[in-house]
Amino acid sequence: MDILSYISDQFHIRRELVQFVFECEEDVKPVFRTLQETAQLGQFRVIDAFQKNCVSARHFYASTGYGYGDEGREKLCRIFADTFGAEDAIVSPMLMSGTHAISTALFGLLRPGDTLYSLTGKPYDTLRSTLYGANGSLEEYNIRFACTPLKEDGSIDLAAALSAIKKEPSVTVIYLQRSTGYEIRPAFTTEAIGHVISVIHREFPDKIIMVDNCYGEFVCTKEPTAVGADVIAGSLIKNPGGGLAPTGGYIAGRKPLIEKIAGSFSAPGIGTEIGSYAFGYQQYFQGFFMAPHTVCQALQGVVLAARVFERLGYRSQPAYNAVRGDITQSIIFDSEEPMTGFVRGIQRASAIDGHVVPYAWDMPGYDDKVIMAAGTFVQGASVELTADGPMRPPYAAYLQGALTYEHAKLGILYALDSMGIAL
Numbered sequence: 325m326d327i328l329s330y331i332s333d334q335f336h337i338r339r340e341l342v343q344f345v346f347e348c349e350e351d352v353k354p355v356f357r358t359l360q361e362t363a364q365l366g367q368f369r370v371i372d373a374f375q376k377n378c379v380s381a382r383h384f385y386a387s388t389g390y391g392y393g394d395e396g397r398e399k400l401c402r403i404f405a406d407t408f409g410a411e412d413a414i415v416s417p418m419l420m421s422g423t424h425a426i427s428t429a430l431f432g433l434l435r436p437g438d439t440l441y442s443l444t445g446k447p448y449d450t451l452r453s454t455l456y457g458a459n460g461s462l463e464e465y466n467i468r469f470a471c472t473p474l475k476e477d478g479s480i481d482l483a484a485a486l487s488a489i490k491k492e493p494s495v496t497v498i499y500l501q502r503s504t505g506y507e508i509r510p511a512f513t514t515e516a517i518g519h520v521i522s523v524i525h526r527e528f529p530d531k532i533i534m535v536d537n538c539y540g541e542f543v544c545t546k547e548p549t550a551v552g553a554d555v556i557a558g559s560l561i562k563n564p565g566g567g568l569a570p571t572g573g574y575i576a577g578r579k580p581l582i583e584k585i586a587g588s589f590s591a592p593g594i595g596t597e598i599g600s601y602a603f604g605y606q607q608y609f610q611g612f613f614m615a616p617h618t619v620c621q622a623l624q625g626v627v628l629a630a631r632v633f634e635r636l637g638y639r640s641q642p643a644y645n646a647v648r649g650d651i652t653q654s655i656i657f658d659s660e661e662p663m664t665g666f667v668r669g670i671q672r673a674s675a676i677d678g679h680v681v682p683y684a685w686d687m688p689g690y691d692d693k694v695i696m697a698a699g700t701f702v703q704g705a706s707v708e709l710t711a712d713g714p715m716r717p718p719y720a721a722y723l724q725g726a727l728t729y730e731h732a733k734l735g736i737l738y739a740l741d742s743m744g745i746a747l
């Protein structure tokens with residue numbers, strides 16, 4: 325039996341849907357080749373960093389208590405720093421999420437009277453309470469937040485930002501969010517970020533530029549720290565954990581800044597001298613080793629999804645053959661029903677909780693109901709195949725991740741089936 329009939333029979337998906345997805349796969353093969361080249365360079369960079377730092381099996385060992393002289397922790401920080409083109413890094417299971425990593429970095433860099441200035445408008449929902457309106461927010465320490473909204477086409481309004489920053493000498497940290505959150509705009513590539521940074525640093529050489537690098541690691545051949553960003557931060561249950569890291573976050577950047585942040589990360593004066601981990605670091609090392617490949621798998625999955633939904637007439641962002649800055653794909657459904665069907669199809673493809681049916685529900689930190697497909701090995705890990713979105717016009721679902729391209733392909737097949745797509 326040919327593979328199309330086999331998939332159709334075994335998984336009860338109409339043959340014309342299977343055939344259609346296979347056709348779309350042919351369309352995207354040239355894009356896959358480019359993605360694989362980037363993955364290759366990323367893999368070489370990572371292995372080079374491991375070798376330069378003489379990583380050995382003993383660095384996987386667990387430590388307890390204060391963790392003085394925990395060599396694994398130190399090596400992990402070094403390989404992240406070297407791979408990302410940064411002078412230093414904090415990589416830790418004690419950074420509980422991407423938001424925690426970013427918040428820790430901001431509290432380390434900013435002082436009372438300072439202003440944090442965002443070039444990309446308001447940040448994603450959950451970071452807003454770090455800035456204002458919540459217990460312990462920057463606002464309570466007399467640290468202000470200001471921003472320039474993005475232009476209509478999603479690009480940074482550099483002219484407006486430069487003139488606003490010129491008028492506001494209290495701006496010490498300039499902030500840029502690489503990925504989109506629940507917005508419909510393209511993510512920024514490292515190249516685009518590098519251009520913005522060079523303009524800002526020319527004008528304001530002393531100001532610190534920090535990038536929320538979530539979802540962006542290994543999507544391009546370099547990270548923002550390699551093109552002038554002073555600090556970047558991200559989550560280990562996204563790209564750089566490679567699907568294996570069970571929790572954690574990282575902050576990387578210039579050495580004096582990482583030293584400042586180390587004070588807010590643990591305690592002033594103690595910094596990164598301590599920190600133990602009783603489970604050992606193997607999954608972190610191995611996950612980082614896997615990350616360029618895993619990111620490539622995830623990218624191939626969303627590229628196929630982009631092509632499939634584009635051909636079906638849905639608006640989708642970015643286009644399947646666009647140059648990407650992150651691993652997310654938004655697909656606009658314009659009404660509740662197809663969006664729900666899509667998310668349920670993605671869930672149905674999961675190895676974990678594939679039998680569970682997602683419903684749109686109230687979530688802390690969001691004004692609208694949110695629907696999520698998250699059948700993941702690591703809870704909440706969006707480097708794994710996941711889809712989610714707020715139930716509000718234009719009914720956009722965000723698809724991201726996949727540890728294997730094959731899993732993403734099954735997710736797309738089930739999504740079409742669950743939406744009741746007729747060709």
Ligand SMILES: *Cc1c(COP(=O)(O)O)cnc(C)c1O
Pocket residue numbers: 421422423424448450501502503504505536538539559
């Ligand atoms: C996922 C994400 C983060 C980190 O989110 P956590 O859920 O706190 O790990 C930060 N910024 C953006 C743009 C993101 O997409």
